[in-house]
Amino acid sequence: MGMNTRVTELLGIEVPIVQGAMARIANASLAGAVSEAGGLGIIACGGAPLAWIEEQVGMARSITSKPIGANVMLMDPNAGAVAELLAELRVDVITTGAGSPANYMQLWKDAGIKVVPVVASSALAARMERLGADAVVAEGTEAGGHIGELATMALIPAVCDAVSIPVIAAGGIANGRGIAAAFALGAEGVQIGTRFLTVDECTIADAYKDKVIKAKDSDTIVTGRGSGHPVRCLKNAFSRKARKLEDDLAANGDELEAMYVGSLVRAIDGDVDNGTMMAGQSAALVYERKAAAQVVAELMAEAQALGALDLGALAAANARRERARGASSAQ
Structure with missing residues (x-):
């Protein structure tokens, strides 16, 4: 099931699946289960008390020894305090939304944390790369929660052409076919939220x-x-x-x-x-309840059965994009 892309190598995970940071939903139970299954679990910190965040990070680390991430909603009035706490806790990855992480980038980098902003346009993705982001999540309007305007089909290739850092596709992906499509568009990983709402470890009613x-x-x-x-x-x-x-x-x-x-x-x-x-x-596209590990395994099996995760083809596509970017810059 495991595979290597720039996303898996960057984040230290086994499969290129990141669990979406769903506010009030993505807690230690869900994040720990997804990370233990080989992906990257994300604890959603937006609007949460600092004590809760510290507790959830600790709980997730008791579930798994694999990398754990956290999400910071930058429009949160308490974002600064959350940023500092996550640096102290040294979570492995921070994803961000609703604003620019510029004020916290160096703080997180000094703590050894990978920073992966969520973006809704190629212009914003390019700006995040200039700020020093390690990768970006390009999220189409099909996603749940707070959304942008561009659809995933148009957004992902535009972002892939605009940046040289790894791109993680999000929005409308809930099965192996969606993963295959995301890789065909140039992504090297996917972020999935809605599919994980019904897993056993998700604690919603x-x-x-x-x-x-x-x-x-x-x-x-x-x-x-x-x-x-x-x-x-x-x-x-x-x-x-x-x-x-x-x-x-x-x-x-x-x-x-x-x-x-x-x-x-x-x-x-x-x-x-x-x-x-x-x-x-x-x-x-969500039809049943299962454990997170089953979902991750089935997503990868379907994507790989479709022949979508051909690393040789992926490397060649990346090389072509870089050549095109170089030619464009020279003009």
């Missing part, structure tokens, strides 16, 4: 998991576009009401704000009617 398993391809909705913070989630009474209220933000802003408070926690606890069930479009 069974009702939430059941909604993901039953979801069809048209069962996600994007809220928050009017406020500039679009979020993809499953359709339910809550998300439909939110979209209706967004038609007149000036009149309904206060009601919307009150609605959103605690909405993700409600969903996690099992209130699937009145909570935000974050999930990507790939929920339609």
Whole structure:
């Protein structure tokens, strides 16, 4: 099952699968299980108390001796303190979102941490490379949670052409076919979130998991576009009401704000009617519950059966891109 790409070598993992940092969901139980299975588990730190973050990192390290990552939401008012704590804890990898990690890059580098920002455009990816990022996660709009505008099919090759550091594809990937497609587009790893919502080690309520398993391809909705913070989630009474209220933000802003408070926690606890069930479009490709190790093994087996992870072809493609980048720079 194991394989080597620049992503696996960089992150010290066995397979090129990174678990998505799902806020309030990606805890030690899930991250530890994914890392133990050979991928990279990520603990989501956005909005979390420092004591919880330290506890979860410790718990994950009790589950596995393999690399563990953490995600920092840079728009979090507490981001600075989180950044310093993760440096002290010396997590192996930090992924970032919702802002620039420039203020913390040297801090993390000095602690020996690999830094992998999540980006939604080739311009932002190039900027992260200039800042010293070790790799980038290029996330298409098919993803769950906070999203950009570009679709994965267009975004991944554009980012691969724009940077020389490894690219990890995200958005809409939930099976081996998706991994194969991502590698065909130039990525050397994938980030997967929604597929891991239903694994045994994910601690969300069974009702939430059941909604993901039953979801069809048209069962996600994007809220928050009017406020500039679009979020993809499953359709339910809550998300439909939110979209209706967004038609007149000036009149309904206060009601919307009150609605959103605690909405993700409600969903996690099992209130699937009145909570935000974050999930990507790939929920339609999730059919069952399994252990994380089974999911990782099956993802890799399917991708490899499709012949997608041909390292010779991957190296040749990287060389071609570098030649093209060099020619473009010389003009």
